[in-house]
Structure formats: structure tokens, C-alpha cells
Amino acid sequence: MIEVKSLKKSFGKVTALNGLTFSAPEGQITGLLGPNGAGKTTCLRTIYGLLKADTGEALIDGVDANVDPLEVRRKIGIFPDKFGLYERLTAREQIAYFATLHGLDGESGDAAVQQVISRLDMGAIADRRATGFSQGQRMKVALAQAIVHRPKHLILDEPSRGLDVMSTRILRDLLRELRDQGTSILFSSHVMQEVAALCDQVVVVAAGKVAAQGTPTELCQQTGEEALEEAFVKIIGTDEGIAA
Numbered sequence: 624m625i626e627v628k629s630l631k632k633s634f635g636k637v638t639a640l641n642g643l644t645f646s647a648p649e650g651q652i653t654g655l656l657g658p659n660g661a662g663k664t665t666c667l668r669t670i671y672g673l674l675k676a677d678t679g680e681a682l683i684d685g686v687d688a689n690v691d692p693l694e695v696r697r698k699i700g701i702f703p704d705k706f707g708l709y710e711r712l713t714a715r716e717q718i719a720y721f722a723t724l725h726g727l728d729g730e731s732g733d734a735a736v737q738q739v740i741s742r743l744d745m746g747a748i749a750d751r752r753a754t755g756f757s758q759g760q761r762m763k764v765a766l767a768q769a770i771v772h773r774p775k776h777l778i779l780d781e782p783s784r785g786l787d788v789m790s791t792r793i794l795r796d797l798l799r800e801l802r803d804q805g806t807s808i809l810f811s812s813h814v815m816q817e818v819a820a821l822c823d824q825v826v827v828v829a830a831g832k833v834a835a836q837g838t839p840t841e842l843c844q845q846t847g848e849e850a851l852e853e854a855f856v857k858i859i860g861t862d863e864g865i866a867a
């Protein structure tokens with residue numbers, strides 16, 4: 624389980640997180656929905672230990688990434704907001720590099736890399752250098768890097784940005800499959816339809832704290848709205864920074 628407890632984080636005078644609390648259980652897709660600047664990326668970076676909260680804690684199976692970063696990295700896969708690829712490496716080499724970082728090398732490493740290449744239908748690009756890769760091809764490499772060590776938890780920051788319909792579908796199918804295998808999946812988005820289509824649970828974040836939480840149906844019930852889009856707008860109080 625991923626747990627975020629009373630997280631507070633400021634950058635100078637800007638309060639990015641203001642007492643954020645929620646959890647993302649195993650076998651569920653949890654969507655962190657909020658307008659631009661709501662604090663989603665700051666929250667995710669804190670969970671995987673790239674940022675330290677001012678107060679509060681973020682735990683993976685009870686472990687704080689600031690206390691035991693190696694243990695947390697073993698348990699999670701990260702699809703970050705900015706993924707840089709090594710342009711001179713092939714897709715296979717990049718994925719193998721991440722497998723090695725997680726202690727998967729030799730035959731078991733090669734097998735894990737090949738498995739994820741097959742799962743993401745990357746055969747045609749596996750042995751090409753990343754230079755010239757399309758956005759969708761880059762997304763697949765980043766996703767493969769995130770899941771090659773079969774993490775129990777997967778955290779994705781705006782995963783479908785810049786993707787076409789086919790790539791988005793591949794991504795969604797994979798997330799559902801991993802969810803069904805028991806992975807806890809937490810992803811951020813400011814796109815309502817994406818959250819509505821994928822999530823078992825939605826955590827609506829505004830101004831660094833939880834504005835509402837529940838299944839899409841529960842959020843509609845809580846707000847007395849029939850459409851999720853209207854429910855979100857009512858919860859956040861504006862549709863600024865949210866995309867349909």
C-alpha cells in the first residue's frame with residue numbers, strides 16, 4: 624500500500640502540499656486528479672524520495688523513502704514527469720540498464736528485459752538507438768524501465784501526455800493488467816476522461832490537499848451530479864487547469 628499522511632511542502636512562499644492525506648491500496652488504480660499546480664508532481668516526487676516533505680510522511684508498505692531509499696526503490700516502479708532517454712543506447716540497452724540497477728543481470732536480467740519488450744510489443748524498436756524515437760516509442764521505453772523488475776507498486780506522473788490513441792490504449796491495457804495482478808497503481812492526471820476511464824478510486828487534489836475522494840460513482844453521489852466532469856468542477860470550484 625502507498626500511504627501519504629499529512630504531507631506539507633513549501634517552496635519559498637509557495638505552498639505546494641498543505642496536509643495531503645490519502646492511500647492507494649493494492650489491486651486498485653488510484654488517480655490523483657487536480658488542476659495545474661495542485662501539487663500532484665510534488666506529492667509523487669515525495670513518495671519516491673526525490674523530495675523531502677517539510678512535515679508528514681509518505682510510505683510504501685510502511686517504509687519511508689527518505690529513511691530507506693533502496694528498499695522503496697525495489698518495491699516501486701516510477702514513470703516520472705520528465706523521462707530522459709540515453710539517446711545513444713538502444714531501447715533494449717536502456718531497459719537492461721534499469722534491470723541491472725534493480726539487481727537483475729545475467730540470464731534472469733535478459734529474460735526480464737525480453738519479457739517486457741514482448742509485452743509492450745517493442746520488438747521492432749528494441750535494438751534501435753533512442754535518437755529519433757517518437758513520443759509513443761519513448762513512452763514505451765520509459766514504461767518498460769519502470770516495470771522490468773516487476774514492482775509491487777507503480778507510480779506514474781501524467782503518463783498519457785503526448786500519446787496518440789493507440790499508445791494510450793496500450794498504456795491503459797497494461798495498467799489494468801497490472802492492477803488485476805495485484806499491483807497498486809497511482810497516477811496523476813489533469814485529464815478527467817482519463818481518470819474516469821481508468822480509476823477504481825479518484826483522489827481530487829486542489830491547492831495541495833484532498834478536496835474529495837471516492838469511486839467515480841461516489842464522487843457523483845457526493846456532489847449530486849450525474850456526470851463525473853460536472854462533479855469534478857463542483858469539487859474544485861472551477862474548471863481552470865483541468866482538461867476534459
Ligand SMILES: Nc1ncnc2c1ncn2[C@@H]1O[C@H](COP(=O)(O)OP(=O)(O)OP(=O)(O)O)[C@@H](O)[C@H]1O
Pocket residue numbers: 634637638639657658659660661662663664665666813
Ligand atoms: N522546485 C520548485 N520550486 C518552486 N516552486 C515549485 C517547485 N516545484 C513545484 N513548485 C510549485 O508548487 C506548486 C505545485 O506544483 P506541482 O508541480 O506539484 O503541481 P502539479 O499538480 O503537478 O501541476 P501540473 O499539472 O501543472 O504538473 C506549484 O505552484 C509549483 O509552481
